[in-house]
Amino acid sequence: MRTAASRLAALAAAALMMVGGVAAAQDPAHPNLMGIWKVTRPVTAAKTIDGRIPPLLPPARAVYAKHLAMAAKGDRSFDGVSDCLPPGMPHIQLIAKPIEILQKPTAIFFNYQENRLPRRVYLNEQHPADWDVSYLGDSVGHWDDDTLVVDTTTMNDRSVLDPSGLPHSDKLHVVERFRLTKAGRLENRITVDDPKTYARPWTMVVRYDRMPAGYRLQEEVCRAGALESEAPPPLAAKGKPGH
Amino acid sequence: MKRESIWRALAAMAATQLAAAAMAQTPPPKPLMLHDDPALALTNISHPGRPAPEGTAPPNPNMHSIEGRWWTSEFKPLLGPAPGVPPPLKPAAMAKLEQSVRNKNKGIPEADASTQCFPHGTPRVMESPYPLEIVETPGQVTILMETQHNIRRIYLQDHHNKMGESFLGDSIGHWEGDTLVVDTIGMNTRTFIDDEGSTHSNKQHVVxxxxxIDGGSKLEVTNTIEDPDTLEHPYSYKTVYYWRPDMRTQEYVCEENNRNTVINGITTAK
Structure with missing residues (x-):
């Protein structure tokens, strides 16, 4: 009896430790965003919440018209994604490929299947005062009740906002508000503020579905728009000098 | 704070060492050689990493967690069982390494995966002289690397995912006490084991x-490689990383070479 009871107690203690371990590894104080997500519907052209074309200033409208005309002819050279460059923000959040979210109390990590790109969102920190501009910028975040607010700055102007080629400048400032909907989807309300490109800040909404448990991301290696993981051409084809 | 490039720091340290050697009227250290042949001189081992500066947050005392940001203490161009000693390569693989080293010394670097902006492969990716960040979540340990924005996912499960060959391979892990044991297979043959050009087959197995160690101020990784096609026998080496919570990862865009440039055949900071 005593042996059985102590075994039960040990089992219960082990179970408690496991639960404690998992809880400690996650972030019990906030909604659980952990998992792999994919946009519910591919976003081909970002629109405002009421379905309008974003409020482009006249010079930017001309740039956008040029991009649309290029895309109509199959020329996507305005979008660095075709050259394996990072898509920029918020473009990377619109691509219809899996996004892994790792959640910790001090940071949220967005790991994109798209060319293995990462975005690190440190929580309750300030943007560094002196930081190089980059495609994906610098992101910091905080929880506003059940909503994760992510603030991204310090982006270069070499990417486009969305696959349709909406332009932006290096004054771009992106604020994302992530929350779980009642249906279990992840909703991202993205506000774009760029006074050199848009007449006023505007907001779009993107939703994501959780991929089934056990889903594994692929190693995606971009090469001139082709997925290496799907069709690896032989390296020798490039030629080796001296051989 | 903007981080000075690691390669700039490396170059500065090498210059300081040379200057010190000159002042002391001692010759600079003899270069390591694959064999006793100047044409087979190896790139010298560098020490890019430094411990965290004064005032940095103390290391996490929980020895059963390797989470955090780390920076390698040593950049080893050749990943053999001892400094300057090549892996126990079979004759055909050794001949390839010799050719690669000869070409490098003629200023003709090998057109390997990393020079084409592909991932460096496992285990070489772990030798990168750029920071890495380890994140532990239920069932998974993730290593986020600045170099070529590589992401290693180690699934804490007892079977490999077998999703086909990849550059970084298929990694699973389990804890043995305070040691995380990571088992990786499924690497393609498009990468080298190391910078000098030791080759491997798709039967490479890395543990x-x-x-x-040292109260959590260092992370030690003991690496064992076996490859029945290219190695005479399995061998091991160690790499030590410093706890560096103060380092913030920068965006690495290989396609634009934004973090490195090559001067006189040596990768250096822009």
Whole structure:
């Protein structure tokens, strides 16, 4: 009896430790965003919440018209994604490929299947005062009740906002508000503020579905728009000098 | 704070060492050689990493967690069982390494995966002289690397995912006490084991044992490589990383070479 009871107690203690371990590894104080997500519907052209074309200033409208005309002819050279460059923000959040979210109390990590790109969102920190501009910028975040607010700055102007080629400048400032909907989807309300490109800040909404448990991301290696993981051409084809 | 490039720091340290050697009227250190042949001189081992500066947050005392940001203490161009000693390569693989080293010394670097902006492969990716960040979540340990924005996912499960060959391979892990044991297979043959050009087959099998030492201020990884096609026998080496919570990862865009440039055949900071 005593042996059985102590075994039960040990089992219960082990179970408690496991639960404690998992809880400690996650972030019990906030909604659980952990998992792999994919946009519910591919976003081909970002629109405002009421379905309008974003409020482009006249010079930017001309740039956008040029991009649309290029895309109509199959020329996507305005979008660095075709050259394996990072898509920029918020473009990377619109691509219809899996996004892994790792959640910790001090940071949220967005790991994109798209060319293995990462975005690190440190929580309750300030943007560094002196930081190089980059495609994906610098992101910091905080929880506003059940909503994760992510603030991204310090982006270069070499990417486009969305696959349709909406332009932006290096004054771009992106604020994302992530929350779980009642249906279990992840909703991202993205506000774009760029006074050199848009007449006023505007907001779009993107939703994501959780991929089934056990889903594994692929190693995606971009090469001139082709997925290496799907069709690896032989390296020798490039030629080796001296051989 | 903007981080000075690691390669700039490396170059500065090498210059300081040379200047010190000159002042002391001692010759600079003899270059390591694959064999006793100047044409087979190896790139010298560098020490890019430094411990965290004064005032940095103390290391996490939980030895059963390797989470955090780390920076390698040593950049080893040749990943053999001892400094300057090549892996126990079979004759055909050794001949390839010799050719690669000869070409490098003629200023003709090998057109390997990393020079084409592909991932460096496992285990070479772990030798990168750029920071890495380890994140532990239920069932998974993720290593986020600045170099070529590589992401290693180590699934804490007892079977490989077998999703086909990849550059970084298929990694699973389990804890043995305070040691995380990582088992990796499924690497393609498009990468080298190391910078000098030791080659491997798709039968390469890498076992890494991660554990914190010195109260958590260092992470030690003991790496064992076996490859029945290219190695005479399995061998091991160690790499030590400093706890560096103060380092913030920068965006690495290989396609634009934004973090490095090559001067006189040596990768240096822009």
């Amino acid at each position: 890494e044992r991660f554990r914190k």
